[in-house]
Amino acid sequence: MRAVIVDDEPLARSVLRELLAPHADVEIVAECANGFEAVKAVNDLKPDLLMLDVQMPKLDGFEVLDLIEGDTTVIFVTAYDQYAIRAFEVHAVDYLLKPFSAERLTDALDLARQRIASRARLPEKFSSEARGQHAPLERILIRDRADVHVVPVDKVDWIESQDDYVSIRSGGKTYLKEQTLAELESLLDATAFVRIHRRYVLNLSRLKKIELGAKESRIAILTDGSQLPISRAGYARLRDLL
Amino acid sequence: MHPILIDVRRLGLYLLGWVPLVLLLTLGLGRGAAWTTAGTVFAPLGFVFAFISLSAWYVCRTFPIGRGSATVRILALAMASVVASGVWIAAGDMWISILESAMPGLRAGALYVDRRLPLLVIGVLIFWLAALMGYLVIAWEASEAAERRALELSLMTRDAELKALRAQIDPHFLFNSLNSISALTTTDPPAARRMCLLLADFLRETLRLGASSRIPLAEEFSLADRFLEIERVRLGPRLNVARETDPGASSCLVPPLLLQPLVENAVVHGIGQLVDGGTIRIAAARVDAGVTITLENPCDPDRPRRSRPGFGLELLKKRVLTQFGAGGDVRVDERDGTFRVEVRIPCVQ
Numbered sequence: 001m002r003a004v005i006v007d008d009e010p011l012a013r014s015v016l017r018e019l020l021a022p023h024a025d026v027e028i029v030a031e032c033a034n035g036f037e038a039v040k041a042v043n044d045l046k047p048d049l050l051m052l053d054v055q056m057p058k059l060d061g062f063e064v065l066d067l068i069e070g071d072t073t074v075i076f077v078t079a080y081d082q083y084a085i086r087a088f089e090v091h092a093v094d095y096l097l098k099p100f101s102a103e104r105l106t107d108a109l110d111l112a113r114q115r116i117a118s119r120a121r122l123p124e125k126f127s128s129e130a131r132g133q134h135a136p137l138e139r140i141l142i143r144d145r146a147d148v149h150v151v152p153v154d155k156v157d158w159i160e161s162q163d164d165y166v167s168i169r170s171g172g173k174t175y176l177k178e179q180t181l182a183e184l185e186s187l188l189d190a191t192a193f194v195r196i197h198r199r200y201v202l203n204l205s206r207l208k209k210i211e212l213g214a215k216e217s218r219i220a221i222l223t224d225g226s227q228l229p230i231s232r233a234g235y236a237r238l239r240d241l242l
Numbered sequence: 243m244h245p246i247l248i249d250v251r252r253l254g255l256y257l258l259g260w261v262p263l264v265l266l267l268t269l270g271l272g273r274g275a276a277w278t279t280a281g282t283v284f285a286p287l288g289f290v291f292a293f294i295s296l297s298a299w300y301v302c303r304t305f306p307i308g309r310g311s312a313t314v315r316i317l318a319l320a321m322a323s324v325v326a327s328g329v330w331i332a333a334g335d336m337w338i339s340i341l342e343s344a345m346p347g348l349r350a351g352a353l354y355v356d357r358r359l360p361l362l363v364i365g366v367l368i369f370w371l372a373a374l375m376g377y378l379v380i381a382w383e384a385s386e387a388a389e390r391r392a393l394e395l396s397l398m399t400r401d402a403e404l405k406a407l408r409a410q411i412d413p414h415f416l417f418n419s420l421n422s423i424s425a426l427t428t429t430d431p432p433a434a435r436r437m438c439l440l441l442a443d444f445l446r447e448t449l450r451l452g453a454s455s456r457i458p459l460a461e462e463f464s465l466a467d468r469f470l471e472i473e474r475v476r477l478g479p480r481l482n483v484a485r486e487t488d489p490g491a492s493s494c495l496v497p498p499l500l501l502q503p504l505v506e507n508a509v510v511h512g513i514g515q516l517v518d519g520g521t522i523r524i525a526a527a528r529v530d531a532g533v534t535i536t537l538e539n540p541c542d543p544d545r546p547r548r549s550r551p552g553f554g555l556e557l558l559k560k561r562v563l564t565q566f567g568a569g570g571d572v573r574v575d576e577r578d579g580t581f582r583v584e585v586r587i588p589c590v591q
Contacts, residue, residue, distance in 0.1 A: 015425035079417035098421035
C-alpha cells in the first residue's frame with residue numbers, strides 16, 4: 001500500500017511513521033503538514049491509503065477529501081471524537097483516536113487492505129453529498145491545477161451557472177469550479193443566498209436595489225454596480241426573503 | 243405541626259414563660275379570697291389557657307399578613323379569640339363544679355362566679371397577644387427561609403463557577419499531549435519524561451489555582467507559561483511566545499484561570515490554523531487603579547467559523563461581569579489577521 005500521512009504536528013507524524021514501519025506492505029510516499037500539501041500530494045501520487053488528521057491549518061481533513069480525485073482509502077487520525085459520524089459518512093474505513101496503540105493501527109490497516117482488495121468504488125462526490133445534511137457551507141474550495149483557492153462564502157458576490165461548471169464571483173475575481181449550480185446552491189445558507197435566475201445565485205447582502213427593466217423584467221443592482229437579471233420565480237423567492 | 247408542640251423543650255420554655263402570667267392572674271383575680279382558694283381555682287385555669295392560646299398560631303397561618311383583606315383577618319381573629327375564651331370559661335365551669343363537689347370547704351364557686359366576665363375579657367386579650375406572637379414567629383420563619391434560599395443561591399453560583407473552571411481544561415489538549423508523549427517514548431525518552439512532568443505540573447497547578455478565589459496575576463501567567471511550553475513540544479517552532487509584564491501588575495489579584503481559555507484559544511484557533519505559526523503576545527500593564535491584560539495572536543482570516551473562539555470568550559466576559567461589574571471590561575477585536583483580546587479589571591492587592 002502506498003500511503004500518505006497528513007498531520008500538522010511533527011510528533012504525530014513521527015508516531016504514525018514509527019508504528020507503520022513494521023508493516024512491510026505499507027510504503028509512506030509523502031508526509032504532509034497541512035491540507036494544501038495533502039491535496040497536492042494525493043492528486044500527484046495517487047496513493048492507496050491516506051492517514052488524515054481533521055484539524056489542520058488552511059484546509060481541514062474533510063475539505064481535503066472534497067478536493068481529491070480517485071478512490072483513496074482514508075483512515076482518520078484525530079484527538080476529537082465528534083467527527084466520527086461524519087467520517088463514516090464520507091466512507092472512511094476507520095477512525096483512530098489519538099493516542100492509539102500499535103494493535104489498533106494494525107486493525108485499521110486490515111480494514112484498509114480489505115477495502116483496497118475489494119476495490120469498492122466510492123460514489124462520486126461522496127463528501128459533498130454527506131455535507132448536504134450538515135451545517136451550510138462556510139468556504140468554497142476551488143482547485144486550479146496545483147493551487148487550491150479558499151473563498152469564504154460571505155466574500156462571494158454571486159455565482160453563475162456555466163453548464164457543468166459554476167463561475168464564482170468574489171471581489172472582482174472569478175473562479176471556475178466543476179460543480180452544478182443546483183448542487184452548490186443546495187450547500188449554501190438558504191437565508192443568505194438566493195436563486196434569482198435560472199443562471200444566477202446572488203449573495204443577498206450584495207443587493208443594493210431592484211430596478212424595473214423593459215417588458216416588466218427586473219434587474220438586480222449590486223453594491224459594486226453590477227447588474228444581474230431577475231426572473232419571475234427569482235423575484236418571488238427574493239420577495240419571500242426580504 | 244405547631245412550632246411549640248414539635249419539641250418538648252420548647253413546650254417547657256413556653257409554659258415557663260406562662261408562670262408569671264398565671265401568677266399575675268391568680269393574684270389579680272383572687273384578691274380578697276384565701277390564697278389557697280385563689281391558687282386552686284386560677285393556677286390550673288391559667289395553664290389550661292396556655293394550651294388554648296396555642297391555637298392562635300393556626301389562625302395566623304390561615305389568615306397570613308400580606309394576603310387577603312385586613313378586615314377579614316381582624317374579624318377572624320376576633321371570632322377566634324371569643325371562641326377560645328368561651329372554651330376557657332366552659333373549662334373553668336367544669337373545674338369549679340369538680341372542686342365544689344370534691345372540696346366544698348374551699349368555697350371556690352363563690353370566688354369564681356363574679357370572676358367569669360373579667361376572665362372572658364382577659365382570655366380574649368391574651369389570645370390577641372398570642373396571635374401577635376404567632377405573626378412574629380411566621381415572619382421570622384419567612385426571613386429564615388429567605389436567608390437559606392440566598393445561601394443556596396450563592397452555593398449554586400459557586401458551583402457554576404467551579405464547573406466553568408473544570409470545563410476550561412480542554413480534553414483534546416490532554417489527548418494531543420498524550421499522543422506527543424506516545425511519539426517521544428521511542429524517539430526521545432528524556433523528552434517524553436520532560437513532557438510528562440510538564441503535563442503533571444500544569445494539571446496540578448490548574449487544580450490548585452482553581453480552588454482559590456483570587457490569585458496573583460503572576461501565578462496566572464506562570465500557568466500560561468507551562469501550558470505554552472507543553473504546546474510548544476507539540477507544535478514545534480510554529481509557536482512563539484512574547485511576554486511583557488509591568489512589575490506593578492503581577493501582584494494584582496485576579497479570579498483563577500481567567501486568562502487560560504484565552505491562551506488556549508490563541509493556540510487552537512490562532513497558531514494552530516496557520517501553516518507557519520506565529521507569536522502569541524501577552525502583556526499586562528497598570529493603568530490608573532486597574533490592570534490591563536492584552537493577548538494578541540496572528541490568525542487566518544479565512545478560517546472556518548466553527549474554529550472561532552466562542553464559548554471560552556463568553557465565559558470570560560460573564561466572569562468579568564459577575565466578579566467586577568462595571569469595573570471590568572473585555573474587548574475583542576480581529577483585523578488584518580491579528581486577533582486581540584483586552585481585559586481591563588480593577589487591581590486588587
